[in-house]
Amino acid sequence: MSKHADSLSSYDPGEYPAVAVTVDIALFTIVDDSLSVLLVQRGEPPYEGAWALPGGFIRPDEDADVAARRELKEETGIAAPRHLEQLKTFSTPDRDPRMRVVSIAYTALAPGLPPATAGTDAASTRLWSVTKLKRRGAPALAFDHQKIMSDALERVRSKLEYTSLATSLIRQPFTIAELRHVYEAVWDTELHAANFRRKVLSVDGFVVPTRGTRSAPGGGPPAVLYKAGKATRLSPPMLRH
Amino acid sequence: MSKHADSLSSYDPGEYPAVAVTVDIALFTIVDDSLSVLLVQRGEPPYEGAWALPGGFIRPDEDADVAARRELKEETGIAAPRHLEQLKTFSTPDRDPRMRVVSIAYTALAPGLPPATAGTDAASTRLWSVTKLKRRGAPALAFDHQKIMSDALERVRSKLEYTSLATSLIRQPFTIAELRHVYEAVWDTELHAANFRRKVLSVDGFVVPTRGTRSAPGGGPPAVLYKAGKATRLSPPMLRH
DNA sequence: GTAATAGTGTCTATAAGACAGTATCCG
DNA sequence: CGGATACTGTCTTATAGACACTATTAC
Numbered sequence: 247m248s249k250h251a252d253s254l255s256s257y258d259p260g261e262y263p264a265v266a267v268t269v270d271i272a273l274f275t276i277v278d279d280s281l282s283v284l285l286v287q288r289g290e291p292p293y294e295g296a297w298a299l300p301g302g303f304i305r306p307d308e309d310a311d312v313a314a315r316r317e318l319k320e321e322t323g324i325a326a327p328r329h330l331e332q333l334k335t336f337s338t339p340d341r342d343p344r345m346r347v348v349s350i351a352y353t354a355l356a357p358g359l360p361p362a363t364a365g366t367d368a369a370s371t372r373l374w375s376v377t378k379l380k381r382r383g384a385p386a387l388a389f390d391h392q393k394i395m396s397d398a399l400e401r402v403r404s405k406l407e408y409t410s411l412a413t414s415l416i417r418q419p420f421t422i423a424e425l426r427h428v429y430e431a432v433w434d435t436e437l438h439a440a441n442f443r444r445k446v447l448s449v450d451g452f453v454v455p456t457r458g459t460r461s462a463p464g465g466g467p468p469a470v471l472y473k474a475g476k477a478t479r480l481s482p483p484m485l486r487h
Numbered sequence: 488m489s490k491h492a493d494s495l496s497s498y499d500p501g502e503y504p505a506v507a508v509t510v511d512i513a514l515f516t517i518v519d520d521s522l523s524v525l526l527v528q529r530g531e532p533p534y535e536g537a538w539a540l541p542g543g544f545i546r547p548d549e550d551a552d553v554a555a556r557r558e559l560k561e562e563t564g565i566a567a568p569r570h571l572e573q574l575k576t577f578s579t580p581d582r583d584p585r586m587r588v589v590s591i592a593y594t595a596l597a598p599g600l601p602p603a604t605a606g607t608d609a610a611s612t613r614l615w616s617v618t619k620l621k622r623r624g625a626p627a628l629a630f631d632h633q634k635i636m637s638d639a640l641e642r643v644r645s646k647l648e649y650t651s652l653a654t655s656l657i658r659q660p661f662t663i664a665e666l667r668h669v670y671e672a673v674w675d676t677e678l679h680a681a682n683f684r685r686k687v688l689s690v691d692g693f694v695v696p697t698r699g700t701r702s703a704p705g706g707g708p709p710a711v712l713y714k715a716g717k718a719t720r721l722s723p724p725m726l727r728h
Numbered sequence: 729g730t731a732a733t734a735g736t737g738t739c740t741a742t743a744a745g746a747c748a749g750t751a752t753c754c755g
Numbered sequence: 756c757g758g759a760t761a762c763t764g765t766c767t768t769a770t771a772g773a774c775a776c777t778a779t780t781a782c
Contacts, residue, residue, distance in 0.1 A: 264505065265506055265507070265508050265545075266506070267506050267508065267578070267589050304506075304578065304589075306580065306587065307580055308580065309578045309579045309580060310576060310578040310589075332575055332576065334573055335551060335573065335576040335591050337508070337545065337550045337551040337591065338550045339547065339548055339549065339550060346547065348508055348545075348551075348589070348591075350576050350578065350589075421734090422734085422735095423733080423734080438771095438772070438773075439733085439734085439735095440734095440735075440736080440772095440773090440774090441771070441772060441773080443734085443735070443736095444735095444736095444771095445770095445771085448770090461780065461781080462732090462733075462780090462781085463781065463782090464731080464732060464733080464780095464781065464782085465730090465731055465732035465733060465779085465780055465781045465782075466731090466732050466733025466734060466779070466780055466781080467733070467734050467735080467778065467779035467780050468734085468779080468780070469733080469734060469735090470734085470735090482770085485771075662761090663761085663762095664760080664761080679744095679745070679746075680760090680761085680762095681745095681746090681747085681761095681762075681763080682744070682745060682746080684761085684762070684763095685744095685762095685763090686743095686744085689743090702753065702754080703753090703754085703759090703760075704754070704755090705753095705754065705755085705758080705759060705760080706752085706753055706754045706755075706757090706758060706759040706760060707752070707753055707754080707758095707759055707760025707761055708751065708752035708753050708760070708761050708762080709752080709753070709761085710760080710761060710762090711761085711762095723743085726744080
């Protein structure tokens with residue numbers, strides 16, 4: 247006899263304490279060549295004044311993906327991130343001091359600086375450089391959001407290797423050098439420009455050339471502009487170094 | 488002002504319908520050179536008589552990892568799988584016809600045939616070959632467990648490439664040929680024996696030789712026995728072909 | 729002109745994949 | 756003995772990484 251069936255059939259809302267299910271989103275973007283995460287400042291206790299990941303309750307008619315999209319839009323004005331992916335669920339019993347809250351965490355990516363977030367209280371929403379967040383003196387995040395954020399960061403770092411996610415962090419069209427800057431910002435390394443170009447162009451369906459070119463201030467010939475190709479999985483993968 | 492704070496502070500158990508949180512575990516093992524998943528047969532409606540993944544409710548004092556270990560032990564007698572890892576959370580509103588149930592799914596790996604599962608109703612617990620489960624005529628799984636199982640399978644398949652998880656699917660010590668059979672069973676391919684050996688031995692910390700050897704029936708010199716090394720991440724990764 | 733960058737050519741070290749061949753065991 | 760398997764040697768081909776070089780632009 248399955249315990250699953252047993253416990254489920256005998257479930258009684260009074261038997262177990264109420265469990266709340268939320269979604270929290272770690273949205274990454276690139277600001278001034280450095281990877282940044284979007285945080286909102288809490289206006290109420292607990293952790294009043296502390297910075298936290300955007301998020302909120304799942305509604306009765308929503309699955310977690312829908313709730314994540316809705317919360318992101320409501321809290322930050324970002325209607326459609328270029329990438330949204332479930333990360334992991336955090337369920338430590340005392341992670342919220344008020345009651346049992348299970349959080350389904352998401353990783354999201356959006357290109358460049360988001361436009362002025364209309365309908366949002368700009369004062370309480372900010373992009374934080376992830377390297378600065380690790381420094382001493384940086385604000386501690388509310389709840390276990392520091393852990394969620396660093397898990398999300400690790401996921402993004404490793405997915406850049408074998409997926410085409412890097413193109414979700416820049417506006418299209420882009421130059422190969424701009425794409426390289428994305429990799430360099432996320433991985434915090436320097437990549438060999440000539441070999442990087444060859445590698446990117448050799449991976450089938452990663453980028454496709456457009457007609458346009460772009461000149462950069464400071465010299466150099468105009469660079470060919472590319473847009474993202476159809477490939478989502480890169481094989482062979484990009485190498486961190 | 489953060490919606491998160493707003494909704495959370497105004498949370499009232501009566502305002503939202505009760506949400507139940509469960510864990511479900513896809514435990515894989517290898518039986519007769521073929522990858523198999525452990526299923527339990529449901530004794531009550533809904534889906535009475537159907538096969539389902541083992542699982543059950545999270546208790547108030549447990550996080551999901553603890554609950555997954557407990558349920559696995561209670562339902563299948565397996566006290567400590569060699570690997571247990573959170574997969575993904577499934578939250579479609581109507582995935583359980585009785586009430587809102589959010590399931591945190593796990594992937595687990597154990598070597599060889601589990602010993603006779605003491606304390607378990609053997610008649611309602613079975614290992615199913617995953618290739619047979621895909622065939623027409625195979626039983627449909629309860630709830631969305633087919634989807635959970637195939638997501639878990641895909642995760643195991645891809646993690647074999649860049650982690651040392653294959654060693655979790657065989658008893659130690661093992662021969663290189665046995666390790667190769669694991670890869671061949673999970674990936675459903677044939678691998679080149681000589682190159683496989685060289686590759687495995689060249690990856691630092693993947694396997695370490697022991698003093699022992701093992702002779703197989705049917706001929707051939709005794710094969711050197713190895714045990715798992717300290718590496719969890721394989722670099723460079725094993726290639727599917 | 730000068731500095732900077734885009735893009736190409738090419739050399740070397742390494743690794744994957746294929747195949748041949750030898751040694752050692754079971755029956 | 757014959758068949759099967761463990762294990763090694765080696766050849767070919769592909770690729771990563773390094774470096775040199777040319778072309779084209781901003782200033």
